[in-house]
Amino acid sequence: MDKQASRIGNLTEREKNMVLDTPLHTLQKTEKYDLPMRHLGIAVLLFILEHMYQNTKECTEEAIREFLRDYIEEQFEVVYSEDVLSELTKHILFAHLMNNGAPHKEKIWNNEKKRGEVFEFHLVLIDEFKVKGSVYFKLSDECIDMLYKTKELYGELRTSIRALFFRQQVEKGVFEGALQELKEMLVDVYNERQEIIRLKKTIQKNTLKTFQSGEIEKRIERINERFERKQEVFSDMLDFIEDTRKHKEEEELGEKAETVQLMIGKMKRGLEGIIRDHEALFGDKLDLQTYMSNALESLVMESFGVRFNLEKELFHPSTSEEIDTDTLISILDPLFDFKHPKRFHPGEIFEPQAVRKKRKQDEDGNQFGELDTEWADYLDRIDEERSVIRIDRYAAYLETLLMPLTQKEEVTMEEIIHTGELDEEDIVGADSFLPLVIYFHQLGETELVRSHEAISTMVDEIPKAIMKTADKDVFGQLGGFVVEEGEGTITLQNGFTLSNFKIKRRDRNGRI
Numbered sequence: 284m285d286k287q288a289s290r291i292g293n294l295t296e297r298e299k300n301m302v303l304d305t306p307l308h309t310l311q312k313t314e315k316y317d318l319p320m321r322h323l324g325i326a327v328l329l330f331i332l333e334h335m336y337q338n339t340k341e342c343t344e345e346a347i348r349e350f351l352r353d354y355i356e357e358q359f360e361v362v363y364s365e366d367v368l369s370e371l372t373k374h375i376l377f378a379h380l381m382n383n384g385a386p387h388k389e390k391i392w393n394n395e396k397k398r399g400e401v402f403e404f405h406l407v408l409i410d411e412f413k414v415k416g417s418v419y420f421k422l423s424d425e426c427i428d429m430l431y432k433t434k435e436l437y438g439e440l441r442t443s444i445r446a447l448f449f450r451q452q453v454e455k456g457v458f459e460g461a462l463q464e465l466k467e468m469l470v471d472v473y474n475e476r477q478e479i480i481r482l483k484k485t486i487q488k489n490t491l492k493t494f495q496s497g498e499i500e501k502r503i504e505r506i507n508e509r510f511e512r513k514q515e516v517f518s519d520m521l522d523f524i525e526d527t528r529k530h531k532e533e534e535e536l537g538e539k540a541e542t543v544q545l546m547i548g549k550m551k552r553g554l555e556g557i558i559r560d561h562e563a564l565f566g567d568k569l570d571l572q573t574y575m576s577n578a579l580e581s582l583v584m585e586s587f588g589v590r591f592n593l594e595k596e597l598f599h600p601s602t603s604e605e606i607d608t609d610t611l612i613s614i615l616d617p618l619f620d621f622k623h624p625k626r627f628h629p630g631e632i633f634e635p636q637a638v639r640k641k642r643k644q645d646e647d648g649n650q651f652g653e654l655d656t657e658w659a660d661y662l663d664r665i666d667e668e669r670s671v672i673r674i675d676r677y678a679a680y681l682e683t684l685l686m687p688l689t690q691k692e693e694v695t696m697e698e699i700i701h702t703g704e705l706d707e708e709d710i711v712g713a714d715s716f717l718p719l720v721i722y723f724h725q726l727g728e729t730e731l732v733r734s735h736e737a738i739s740t741m742v743d744e745i746p747k748a749i750m751k752t753a754d755k756d757v758f759g760q761l762g763g764f765v766v767e768e769g770e771g772t773i774t775l776q777n778g779f780t781l782s783n784f785k786i787k788r789r790d791r792n793g794r795i
Contacts, residue, residue: 299404328426409718465550479506483574685786724767
């Protein structure tokens, strides 16, 4: 490396980190909506992140649209129609954050190789298709790293992100990295305790100024929110460790299994220690609130005793001067409680008796209401019928996607759309053709499994749709397919832009 370049090191990775927010700056240039679009883009990313670290995996387009509707109404006091809101959501999510399924591309300079490079990255990915048939979204690793470096995330959501990294390390089998994440979480708990101590000293120095600024209530509120959030995160991590232990018992054998179980036990003990230290913060938090209340009470009593004399300020004026009854009542009313305590009336024994719903108890003594089996069966039938409808729709989309491959080696999205078999709602709807194509693009090579070739019963709807399509005689020689990034884009009549994906066939002999 040259002399000057060696002084600043390899800038390639740093430049990659710097260009990750380019799609957000491009989004900001949107002039169609009188809104801070970059701000809304970041809000959507954090909303998806919230679902990821809580491991709910239920972040759908509908959930994002509802979040944007409520957030825009709260922040900007603007109410959009459902059509405009749906268009806005697609503009932010698909057109900019997802780049219509294609990777974002930015030119960077490699100062070690002394040449330009094209850096490709994703911000939002399709997670998977669940049984309910919706499309679920997640953030890419690059996007999580980018958000981790922001101020808010570093201060407020650091533990949640560490939990996400911890989960990824365990899934990859990098247990030493997972233990390191636990050590850093322990430091976070220590910093939380130091913040409580600093807040107590702030109150002690100047009680009146602290309460007048209102900052004390905000900081205590943030402490409470973080405490509850971390409790949920730690509980989820403990459940994840236990699930991993059971899974590894069935998967690993021999000496390696013993090593893995030792590492899992070490992680569990480390996490339990963190939980104990974190729960101790609850006592510190109560002490802080008690100290704050006592300080405020002392301040009020001191001011009241010095500046307000009950006899001179109240009794003497009320007897020496004419004060109307309403004014006197308003002064004395807070000092007396005129509410009469409740009394039992014998006549109530003749009133109809309210019968409580019969409840059962489980082995641990927890009560629960009886389950209406007929209603549960009805709901199961409804879910099954809807699942069949979705499988048929996915199979129809797959047939449209694969039919050209029975005649030629590859086909583009533009050619498929020009056949006229799909309308625009079929292409860009919530669980429609385009999300299905993007899903297969992220999946890589997809094998067409026939029903007689399946080694286990299919549960998810997409595999069932693949099997249903593959069983047709017309696809007898088709072994699979792969969706690749094509050249250029396609613009629909409604203005929606999508990548011109290329679909290639794979024969049953394995040739692409």
